[in-house]
Amino acid sequence: MSVVRQGQRRWRHTVAAVAVLLPVAVVVVYSSFHVSDYECEVCITFDGREECRTVTGKTEQEGLQTGVSNACALLASGVTDTMRCARTQPTKARCRQLVVQSNPPSSP
Secondary structure, eight states: OOHHHHHHHHHHHHHHHHHHHHHHHHHHHHHHTOOOSEEEEEEEEETTEEEEEEEEESSHHHHHHHHHHHHHHHHOOSHHHHHHHHTSOOSEEEEEEOOOOOOOOOOO
C-alpha cells in the first residue's frame, strides 16, 4: 500500500472520529452547565443499612428518583437487590427549590 493511501485513510479515520466525538463532547459540556431547580436529601434503609444522599434535579420528582438511585447504588448489589431497594419507601425525603437568580429588568 502506498504512503499516499495510508495518509488518506488516516485522514478519513480522523475526520470520522471527530464527527462522532464532537457531538458527544458538546452534550457533556452543555449538560454540565444545566442548572438544577431542586435539591433533595433522600435517606433509604435497606437490609438493615441506611444511606443518605443529597442530589439536585430539574424537577422535584427527578431529584427524588436520583436520590433513591444514588442511595441504592451504595446499599444494594445485583439487579434483584437494586430493584427491591428502588421500591423501598425512603425514610427521609426532603426537597427544596433552589433560588434562581434572575437579572432585573433594565430601566428605560
